[in-house]
Amino acid sequence: xxxxxxHMGNSHIAISSLLRELGLDVVVPPPCTRRTxxxxxxxxxxxxxxxxxxxxxxxxxxxEKGADTVLMxxxxxxxxxxxxxxxxxxxxxxxxxSFQMIIIEAPDSNILQLIKQVRNLGIxxxxxxxxxxxxxxxxxxxxxxxxxxxxxxxLPRAINKIQVEKTISLGFKRIDRCSEQENIPRILEDxxxxxxxxxxxxxxxxxxxxxxxxxxxxxxxxxxYNIENQLGRLGSEVVRTVYMSQWVNDHLxxxxxxxxxxxxxxxxxxxxxxSWVGGHGRETVASTVQFAHGDVDGVIQVAPLTxxxxxxxxxxxxxxxEVEGIPVMTMYFDEHAGEAGIITRLEAFLDMIRWKNxxxxxxxxx
Amino acid sequence: xLDKINNILGSDLTTDSAxxxxxxxxxxxxxxxxxxxxxxxxxxxxxxxxxxxxxFPQWKRFFENLGWEVQVSPPTNKAIANEGIAExxxxxxxxxxxxxxxxxxxxxxxVDLIFAPRxxxxxxxxxxxxxFMGIPDMLRAxxxxxxxxxDISIDLSQGSRxxxxxxxxxxxxxxxxxHQVEQAWxxxxxxxxxxxxxxxxxxRLGEAIRIWExxxxxxxxxxxxxxxxxxxxxxxxDSFVNLNLFGRLQEMGVNAVTVEMAxxxxxxxxxxxxxxxxxxxxxxDLVGGALVYDRDPAIDGIIYMxxxxxxxxxxxxxxxxxxxxxxxxxxxxxxxSGEAGLITRLEAFCDMLRRRRxxxxxNISPHGKFSYSH
Numbered sequence: 167x168x169x170x171x172x173h174m175g176n177s178h179i180a181i182s183s184l185l186r187e188l189g190l191d192v193v194v195p196p197p198c199t200r201r202t203x204x205x206x207x208x209x210x211x212x213x214x215x216x217x218x219x220x221x222x223x224x225x226x227x228x229x230e231k232g233a234d235t236v237l238m239x240x241x242x243x244x245x246x247x248x249x250x251x252x253x254x255x256x257x258x259x260x261x262x263x264s265f266q267m268i269i270i271e272a273p274d275s276n277i278l279q280l281i282k283q284v285r286n287l288g289i290x291x292x293x294x295x296x297x298x299x300x301x302x303x304x305x306x307x308x309x310x311x312x313x314x315x316x317x318x319x320x321l322p323r324a325i326n327k328i329q330v331e332k333t334i335s336l337g338f339k340r341i342d343r344c345s346e347q348e349n350i351p352r353i354l355e356d357x358x359x360x361x362x363x364x365x366x367x368x369x370x371x372x373x374x375x376x377x378x379x380x381x382x383x384x385x386x387x388x389x390x391y392n393i394e395n396q397l398g399r400l401g402s403e404v405v406r407t408v409y410m411s412q413w414v415n416d417h418l419x420x421x422x423x424x425x426x427x428x429x430x431x432x433x434x435x436x437x438x439x440x441s442w443v444g445g446h447g448r449e450t451v452a453s454t455v456q457f458a459h460g461d462v463d464g465v466i467q468v469a470p471l472t473x474x475x476x477x478x479x480x481x482x483x484x485x486x487x488e489v490e491g492i493p494v495m496t497m498y499f500d501e502h503a504g505e506a507g508i509i510t511r512l513e514a515f516l517d518m519i520r521w522k523n524x525x526x527x528x529x530x531x532x
Numbered sequence: 533x534l535d536k537i538n539n540i541l542g543s544d545l546t547t548d549s550a551x552x553x554x555x556x557x558x559x560x561x562x563x564x565x566x567x568x569x570x571x572x573x574x575x576x577x578x579x580x581x582x583x584x585x586x587x588f589p590q591w592k593r594f595f596e597n598l599g600w601e602v603q604v605s606p607p608t609n610k611a612i613a614n615e616g617i618a619e620x621x622x623x624x625x626x627x628x629x630x631x632x633x634x635x636x637x638x639x640x641x642x643v644d645l646i647f648a649p650r651x652x653x654x655x656x657x658x659x660x661x662x663x664f665m666g667i668p669d670m671l672r673a674x675x676x677x678x679x680x681x682x683d684i685s686i687d688l689s690q691g692s693r694x695x696x697x698x699x700x701x702x703x704x705x706x707x708x709x710x711h712q713v714e715q716a717w718x719x720x721x722x723x724x725x726x727x728x729x730x731x732x733x734x735x736r737l738g739e740a741i742r743i744w745e746x747x748x749x750x751x752x753x754x755x756x757x758x759x760x761x762x763x764x765x766x767x768x769x770d771s772f773v774n775l776n777l778f779g780r781l782q783e784m785g786v787n788a789v790t791v792e793m794a795x796x797x798x799x800x801x802x803x804x805x806x807x808x809x810x811x812x813x814x815x816x817d818l819v820g821g822a823l824v825y826d827r828d829p830a831i832d833g834i835i836y837m838x839x840x841x842x843x844x845x846x847x848x849x850x851x852x853x854x855x856x857x858x859x860x861x862x863x864x865x866x867x868x869s870g871e872a873g874l875i876t877r878l879e880a881f882c883d884m885l886r887r888r889r890x891x892x893x894x895n896i897s898p899h900g901k902f903s904y905s906h
Contacts, residue, residue, distance in 0.1 A: 213846040213864070243811035244659035249847050252808050256854055439669045441650055441685060443662040472623065474843040478666030481621045485673035498623065 167289065168193050169268075170228035171237040172221035175385035176314070177410055179342045180306040185237070187299030188284065188291050193233040195224040198388035202227055207501045209257050216389055216470035216500050217382040218250050225254060229263050240271035245445040245475055302347050307411040309341045309350050314394075316358060318405070321398025322372035324364045331395060333360050373402040373519055376457035378450045379468040380476050381408050389499060390468050391508045397466075400516055405462055407431065407453040408446065431456050438482045447475030451482050458490035464519045465492055466512075471500040493519055573599040576645045576682065577638030580605045581631035582664070583651055585737040585765040589723035589744050591647060597716035598708065603643055605634040608772035612637055617867055619674055625841045626773060626866045627766045628663050628670075635671055639678050646671075648681045653689035658813045661844060731792040736778070738769030740792075755787035757885055760825035762791065762818045762852070763837040764845075767865070774837055775871045777863075777878075784882050789831070791821035798824055806851070815848040822852040832885045833859040835878075840866035859885060 170193040171181055178194050185192045196202070198220055206223030225236055236258075241248030251269045258265065268283045281291055317334045324330045337357035344350055375397055383389045384406065394404050435452035442448045454465045467483060469476035480496050487494045495515045497508070576595050578584060584591075584604075592602050605612070608630050616633025638646050648671055651664040663670070668683035684698050696714055703713035723744070730740040734751055743749050759781065767773050768790060781788045791799060796817075803810060803820030810816040818836075825831045834856060838845035849862050861881050863874065 211846050211850040213841065214850075215843070215846075240808075242657065244662050244665070244844075246843050246847055248811060249808070252806075253847055253850055256851070260854060438673065439666060440683075441652065441665050441669075443665045444659070445662065447662060447666065472841040472843060472846070474662040477621060477623045478662055478670060480623065481670040482666070482673045484621075 167191060167235050167266075168233045169235040169237055170195055170225065170231075170233035172224040173198055173386065173388075174382055175387065175410060176310045176338055177307075177385070177414075179310055179338065180303045180410075180414075181237075182342075183306050184299050184303035187302055188281075188295065189289060190284070193228050193231050195228040195233075196231070198224065198386065203388075203501050209261065211253070213472060214253070215246060215473055217247070217380075217386075218253065219501060220386070220389060221250060222254050222257060225258060226261075229258070229265060233265070235266045235268060237268050237270070240269045242271070243444065247445070304411070305347050305350050306341055306344075307414055309354055310338070311409045311411050312354055313337050313341070313357065314409075316361060318394065318398065318403055320361045320364070320366075321395065322401045322403045323366045324361070325367055326364060327399050329364055330361060330398075333357060333364075373463045373516060373523075374405050374461060375402045375516075376405045376407075376453065376462045376465040377468065378407070378453045378457075378465055379446065379479075380470060380473050381413055381446050383468045383470055383473075383499060384408050385410060385413075389470070390497075391499065391503060391505050393466070393468060393497075393508070393512070396509055396512055397516075400512060402463075402516055405457065407456070408449065434459075438486055439479070443475045443478045445473065445475030447479040450476060450479040451486060454483060454486050454492065454494060455490060458486070458492035462492070463523065464515065465494045466515070467494060467496040469496075469498055471498040473498070493522065573601060574644040575601040575603055575642075576647055577603050577605065577635075577641060577643035577679070578647045579631055579634030579638060580607060581634045581770070582627060582667070582766045583649075583660075585741065585769045586727075587724060588741055589727050590720045592720075593723045594716050594720035595647075597719055598713065603638065603641060605637045608633070608770050610772075613772060613867065620670075621674070623841065624663065624670075626839045627764070627770070628667070629867065630766075630770065630773060631667065632671065632675065635678070636675060639675065643679055645680055645682050646678070648683050650683050650685040652685055652687035653813075654686060655813055656689055657809075658689070658811050658816065660813055661842075728792065728796075732795070734789075734793050736769055736790050737765050737792055752787060754830070755785055757784075757786045757832050757882060757889075758830050759786050759788050759882075759885070760790075760821065760828075760831045760834045761788045761837065762822060762834065764814050764839075764842070765792075767837055767839055773839070773865065775865060775869055775874050777835075777837060777874070780875060780878055781882075784878065786882060788835075789825075791817050794821055794824055802827075810848065810851070812844040812848070815844045818848055819851055822856065826856055826858050831858065832889055833861070833881065835861050835863060835881065837863045837865065840864050859888065 168191045169185055171178070173195060182192045182194050202223035203220060204223070205226045206219035206221065209226075210219045210222055221238075228236075236254075238251040238254065239247075240251050243249075251267060255267045270279060281296055284291055313334055317330065320330045321327055334357070337353065340353045341350065344353060377384055377394065377397075385408070387394065397404050431452045432448060433452070434455040435448045438455070439448055439451045450467060454467075457465055467476065467480060483494050483496070486492070493515070495511070497511065578588065578591055588604070595602050612633035613630055614633070615636050616629040616631065619636065620629040620632040635646055635648065648668045650666075650668055651660050653659055659665075668681050671678060671681065682702070684695070684702060687694055699713050699717055700710040703710040727737070727740050727744055730743050731737060735743060735749065739749060761768060761777070761781075763774070768777070771777070771779065778788055799817055799820035801820070802823035803816045805823065806819060810819055822834060822836075825834050836849055836852065838849060853860055853862065859881070861877065863877065865874070
């Protein structure tokens with residue numbers, strides 16, 4: 167059995183580690199490229215959201231590389247993601263691929279279900295093996311979150327931005343290759359030390375931009391046209407409330423690994439959005455309000471085009487913007503976007519915030 | 533009075549004589565009701581949009597039981613649609629924009645309250661659409677000078693206890709007796725069953741509401757062509773949104789049937805054949821309906837009308853398309869659709885169905901096993 171799974175940002179580092187430790191033969195799909203998207207969009211329903219198209223592209227490219235089993239998450243709505251795996255299986259079968267699909271349905275089932283299914287396929291996994299594999303994957307997830315967070319911090323501050331990006335991506339590679347859990351903290355320390363040695367602009371402080379929205383679009387740089395790096399290069403620090411480890415914890419482990427910090431901020435959304443709306447709609451509103459109360463200068467909402475929960479959030483954010491006095495910009499992505507247009511919009515948004523801050527006597531460079 | 537009639541008839545309106553009797557009596561009741569006309573209490577506005585088409589009789593009866601006056605916005609017209617389009621976020625689907633338009637219309641009519649329920653779930657473990665869960669908040673955030681909203685959350689995935697608690701709370705806030713409100717709601721719930729039984733006699737939801745209001749309507753017979761039409765109730769019953777789809781089909785000599793006319797047990801059973809339960813209430817009905825139509829020898833073809841940007845439909849249409857052996861056409865409309873293009877496609881589809889029916893065909897696709905639309 168050669169198992170594969172779709173990409174979501176850097177999650178492949180943790181997922182492939184987990185599967186490898188379980189003794190499986192893992193095929194990591196090639197990183198998302200224009201080809202991935204074109205393949206996915208060609209066979210997907212026309213108006214479906216972007217993550218499905220990219221998922222499908224990943225699966226097709228992995229099947230080309232010899233994978234014969236696809237691992238996918240599920241769900242029970244109302245967001246479309248819960249039905250992704252069904253549609254993807256239908257399409258791949260119609261294209262004539264022979265493969266098996268393992269679907270982890272959350273919250274009806276969790277990671278233990280995966281083990282059961284893996285055992286059904288005739289591969290022996292002991293509980294001890296499972297425990298250590300999960301610990302390792304969890305440590306790597308935390309490491310991914312840490313590295314991403316450090317990139318948000320150093321990219322706007324360092325003068326040589328390319329060096330920061332290089333150091334961080336080297337860090338990701340080292341985490342990916344690391345086979346001893348004890349070595350992970352050392353790698354992280356090492357990366358942080360290298361970054362802190364880079365010459366940095368000391369003043370004025372970078373703008374702080376909150377990034378909210380649909381989780382896949384936030385976490386997968388290819389789906390958001392590398393918005394985090396773009397913002398960092400333009401001299402602003404990205405602040406997020408959504409991290410990979412939270413998603414894994416909430417969706418695959420039923421939320422019992424560690425208390426999700428997203429649960430604690432939901433109360434901020436109450437004056438604007440009284441109900442959950444599926445996906446991360448309420449979290450988007452809550453995070454924006456929380457950012458407005460904190461020291462964040464502006465918020466960017468990102469989502470795939472026609473994302474239902476985020477459209478509700480977008481409608482509500484108009485009011486949040488007005489009442490809380492924080493600039494918000496919404497960006498939808500699909501297969502037809504161009505990078506130059508996106509950079510122009512980001513520049514204009516940041517300029518506007520700087521002018522606003524200057525009027526209020528707050529100084530930031532640019 | 534209405535209860536009495538329905539007790540006599542039961543829910544079986546499928547025979548013609550029972551149907552004629554129902555129409556006569558219903559008409560009589562409606563006229564009598566107008567004569568009595570209760571003394572007017574506060575006035576509540578119900579937008580003629582979204583799930584109005586499923587629940588209007590129930591909602592109307594609920595407010596009337598409380599002695600309130602009900603005002604409904606007029607059928608969607610250009611002015612209402614344009615107003616909605618201007619106010620709503622541009623990414624929202626057309627029916628949601630139309631709902632904005634109706635709410636704006638009502639807010640100018642001086643109603644004391646607009647009924648904008650938060651429809652989370654109307655059956656166990658199923659949802660409608662995230663936008664339905666956020667509609668009151670979306671309206672409040674974007675429309676200024678909006679009268680107070682009655683935004684009760686209807687979440688039957690948790691059973692009816694949650695709903696009753698909210699009704700009691702609302703009663704206390706408005707100074708009504710909680711018992712009276714709860715009873716008014718329970719009594720009103722029966723109206724939805726009546727509405728569904730009218731639909732089962734062969735009427736679309738929009739027509740059934742007219743009949744419920746006391747306008748008798750003749751039953752339609754089978755025509756030269758029978759087409760199963762799929763779509764959300766607020767698309768299929770709003771002739772402004774669907775560009776008069778049913779009028780056009782009628783002109784072309786087509787008898788159009790919709791899912792609400794079919795036996796719900798049959799529809800659900802068909803939908804249960806899927807490897808995973810479709811967790812959208814409407815989507816599940818549509819999948820079931822499509823599978824029923826596909827097996828029904830009386831149905832010549834299937835048309836699925838969706839609004840651009842509809843999340844569930846983007847998936848459900850795919851699920852249906854690949855399982856259909858009969859001719860299937862997906863029509864996507866939004867606020868920019870032109871009627872001419874629609875007519876051309878309908879004509880071509882009907883011509884194709886006629887040709888297909890008039891000769892023996894072996895149902896094998898010339899494209900191979902499956903053909904994809906790009």
